[in-house]
Amino acid sequence: YLWRQLHMLSDYKRITYFLLFAIKANAFCSDAEILSDEILTNANDKALFSTKRLTAFPATPARIAEMADILNQDNGGKLNGQFYEDGLEIDEKWITHKQDLLSKYDIKYAFFYMSDSDFSEIACIVGREPDFSIQTAQRFFYITNVKYQKIGITSEAIRGFLKADSIDYKILELSIHPENESSVAIAQKVIGASKTGEGENHVKT
Numbered sequence: 001y002l003w004r005q006l007h008m009l010s011d012y013k014r015i016t017y018f019l020l021f022a023i024k025a026n027a028f029c030s031d032a033e034i035l036s037d038e039i040l041t042n043a044n045d046k047a048l049f050s051t052k053r054l055t056a057f058p059a060t061p062a063r064i065a066e067m068a069d070i071l072n073q074d075n076g077g078k079l080n081g082q083f084y085e086d087g088l089e090i091d092e093k094w095i096t097h098k099q100d101l102l103s104k105y106d107i108k109y110a111f112f113y114m115s116d117s118d119f120s121e122i123a124c125i126v127g128r129e130p131d132f133s134i135q136t137a138q139r140f141f142y143i144t145n146v147k148y149q150k151i152g153i154t155s156e157a158i159r160g161f162l163k164a165d166s167i168d169y170k171i172l173e174l175s176i177h178p179e180n181e182s183s184v185a186i187a188q189k190v191i192g193a194s195k196t197g198e199g200e201n202h203v204k205t
Contacts, residue, residue, distance in 0.1 A: 050115055051160040054123065054153065059109035061099045066122050067111075068095050073146045080146055083180040105130050106138075108165060112157045114148075123148040126161040131173055140172040142186070154182075155190045162191070 048056040057063070068090040071081030079089060101107060109127035113119040124144040131137040144154045174193055176183045187193040 048110060049160060049164045051156050053115055054112040054157055054160065055115045055119070056110040056112050056157075056160060056164075057119070059102055059107070059111065059127075061102075063109075063111045063122065064098050064102065065095050067098075067109075067125055067143070070122060070125065070143060070145050075146050075149075081143060083177045083183065084141065084143060101129070110157070110161050110164075112153070112160075121145070121147075124153050124157040126157050128165070128172060137173050140174050142183075154186060158186065158190055 046057075048058055050056065071079065071084055071090045073080035075082075079087065081087070081090065102109075107127065107129045109125060111122050112124040112126070113121065114123050122145060124142065126142045128138040128140045131139050142154055142158055144157075172193075174183075174187050174191075176187060178184065188195075
C-alpha cells in the first residue's frame with residue numbers, strides 16, 4: 001500500500017482513511033468536446049473555454065470566496081465539502097490562504113458556469129494544485145454546487161478541464177474518502193484514474 005503524509009491547514013490532528021488514485025499525464029479524456037481553444041494560462045477574466053453546457057472562467061480572489069460558500073453548502077445535513085481537505089467549515093483564514101497560494105504557485109482552477117445563465121452562480125469548480133511533498137505531482141480536485149449535482153455537470157467539467165489543461169507534470173493525484181462514492185466513480189469511470197493504494201493517512205499540522 002501507498003502511505004502518504006497529508007499536510008492540512010487546520011490546527012488539530014486526526015487520522016483519515018483515503019483511497020489514493022493517480023492519473024497519468026496525457027492519457028485521459030481525449031473525447032472531451034471543447035468549443036473554444038483558449039487554454040488555462042489565460043490571466044484575463046474572460047472565458048477560458050466552453051463545453052456543451054458549461055463555460056469556464058479563471059480563478060479570481062472573489063471566485064475563491066465563492067468557492068468557500070459552495071464548500072460550506074448544506075448537502076443532506078452535511079457540509080458539501082465534507083471530503084475536501086480537512087472537511088471543516090471554510091473560514092476567512094482559508095480563503096485568504098488560498099488567495100495567497102494562487103498568486104505564488106502553479107495552481108490552475110476553472111470555475112464553471114452554465115452557459116445559458118448570466119454567469120452569476122458557479123456550478124462546478126475543477127482544479128489542480130501542487131503536492132508539496134512530491135515535486136512531480138499535483139493534487140486534482142473537483143467540487144460541485146449542490147444545485148447542479150446528479151445531472152452530469154461534474155463529469156462534463158472534468159473532461160473539459162483535462163482536455164484544455166497544459167500538462168507539464170508526471171501525475172495528478174486524487175485522495176478520495178471511500179464514503180465519497182460519487183467521486184470514486186468519477187475517478188475511475190470518467191477520468192480513468194488508477195488506484196495506487198489505500199490506508200490511514202496520519203494528518204499532521
